Amino acid sequence: MTVSSLESRTREFFERVSNGGKVEMTDWMPDDYRREVLKFIEMHANSEIMGALPEREWINRAPTIHRKLALTAKIQDEVGHSQLLYRLAEDLGKSREQMFTDLLDGRTKFHNVFHYPTYTWADAGIIAWLVDAAAILSQKALLDCSYAPYARTMAKICWEESFHIKHGYDIVVTMMNGTDRQREMVQDALNRWWGPLMQFHGPRTPRETDKDIAWGIKARANEELRQEFLSLYVPRIRELGLTIPDPNLRYDEERGVWEYTEPDWNELRSVVTGHGPRSQERLGFRRMSYEQEAWVRRAVMGRPVV
Amino acid sequence: MEKKVYEVFRQERDGKPFVHSGNVEAPDDALALQYAREMFGRRGESFRLWVVLRDAVLELSDRDLLSPALDRSFRTVQGYRLRDKLAAAQGREAGT
C-alpha cells in the first residue's frame, strides 16, 4: 500500500467508526486502532481475573450453602469473562502467555478496586453490590463498541453479571436486617470501599479529548458514569440506614449534578501502578499459582511457558 | 498438541437457529466440547451447541459480491407497487 492510499484508508476507517460503523476481527484496521482496542480489552481481561482474588478470599468462608454457591458462581463468571476477553485480545494479535507475563510483571494494569484488602464477609457483599454496579455501568457503555466482537461479548457479559449485583445487594440487605454487629460490619466495609468506588471511573477526561469515545470504543465519559452511579446508588445505600463517608456529598438540584469531595487521584495513580495495599501480594499469589501449575499447560497445551 | 481455536454456535431452544456466540481454545476436540459447554451452556442457556474449528470457517465479506451495485428490487416485496393497478382491475370488474 502506498503512503497516500494508507492515509486515505485510515481516514476513511476513522470516519466510519466515529459514525457508528463496526469493525470485525478479519477486517483491515489501522495499527493505532488495533493497539488501542487491544489495550482496552487487555486491561478489562486483567481486571476480571484479578477481580477473582479479593472475592476468592471468602470462597471458603461464606456463611451458608446458598451464599457459598452464589459466590463461587459469581467468581466463576469473572474467570469465564476473562477467558472471553483474553480470547478477543489474542485475536487482535497478542498471545495469552504474553498478556499474563505483562500482568505479572506490572507492565499492564487492572482496575483500582482489586488492589485493596478484604476483612469481613461484608466486603464480599459490598464488592458484589457496589463494585459490580460501578463496573456494569462501564460495561454497558461498551455495548455499542465499534469493535463488534467486543460489543457482542459485552452483551453476554452484562447478561451473565445481572445476578451478581442482586447477590451482593441481598447480602447487604440481609446483614442490615440482622444484628448490630452485622450492621457495623457493613458500615465499616462501605467506609473502606467508598474512596476506591469514587475513583473507579477515573478522572474527568472531557468527552472531546477522549480518544476511546472519538473512535467509538466506549460511549460515555468517566464523569457521566460516576454521576449515574451516584444517582442510582446513593438513595439505595441511604435507605438501608448506611452513612456514606463523604460530608460533601450532595445533589445540586439546580445544576442536576452530584457534588462530592474530590477523589484522591494520586491514590488512584499509585494504586493502579502496583502500589496499592494488596497489589504486590495479589500479583505474587497469581505468579506463584501460574508457575506452580506451568507443567500442566506444557503437558496439555504444548505451549511455551514463561 | 497445539492449542486450537473453535468457533461456537448456540441454539437457544429446540428448532431455533444456531447463532454464533464466541469461541474457545482447546488442545483437542474432546476438551473443546467441554469448554464450549462451560462458556456457552453452564447456565442452561443452550439446547445444542455446534463447535467448529476456526480454520474450517470460510468468510465472504466482499461488498461487490454481497451488495450488488445495480437494482435488484425485482426480487423484493418493495419492488412491486400494485395499488393503482389493482384499483383499475377492481374498477373494471365492478363496471361489467
Add this chain to the structure above:
Amino acid sequence: MSESAVPLLLSLADDELVLGYRDSEWTGIAPMLEEDVATSSISQDEIGHAKALYEIVREITGAGVDDLAYGREPREYRCCWLVERPRHDWAFTIARRFLYETADDVRTEALVASSFEPLAGLMRKVRREEKYHLMHVSAWLDRLSESGEARPRLESALALAWPDALTFWEEIEGEDEFLAGGCLPAPSPELRRRWLERVERELAARGLDMPRAAGPEPPTGRGGARTGDFEPFWLEMTETYRLEPGATW
C-alpha cells in the same frame, strides 16, 4: 424413613460438601482459565448435591441445612479421608477426583435402587450431573498419562491418594440395619469390589499400575475420626457462620 438412614445420608452429603469445597479452592487460580471455569462448575454441582442430601436429613431430623453443613463439630462429620486432604497440585486434584468420581459412580448406581424413595429419586438426578464429572476427569486422566512430564506426577498423586481412597468404603454406622431395609441395596464390601475392578480397568487402559498400599485401620472418616487436615479447613469453612450465633446471613 427411620433415623437409621441418617449416617448414610450424612456420609454421602459430607463427601460431596467437603470435596466441593476443596475443588472450589481452584477458583481463580487453576492452571488454565478454561479449567478454572470447569472445576468451579463441578464443585458447585458437588455442593448442590450435598445441599439436596442435607434436605433429606432435615425431613427426618428437623435439623437446618446450614446447621448440618456448618454447625457440627469436626468429629460429627462423616466424610471419608480422601476428600478432606488439601488440593495439593493439579495432578493430585485429578487423581483424587478420578478415585472419588469412580467410587461415587458405583455408589450412586447402587442407590438408584434404594428402597428409600427420596434418596433413589435424588440419585437419579445426581447421576445426570455426575456424567459430566466422569467425562471431565477421564479426559484429564488421558492427557496426564500421555505426557512424559505429567505422567510421573500423576503416578505419585495416585499413590498419595490411594490409602485415603480406601476409606471411602469403610462400613457406615448401622449399615446392617439399612441394608436389611433395602435403603442401601448392596453392602460396602461388595461396592468396594466393584470399584476396585473399575479402577484397575481404567488404569490398565492407560498403562498405569494399580496402587498397592493398604488403607488405614478403621475407624476413619465414616466413624468421625478426622485427619489433621480437617480442623484448619473446618475453622475456615465455618468462620463466618460461627461469628454471630443464630444470625441470618
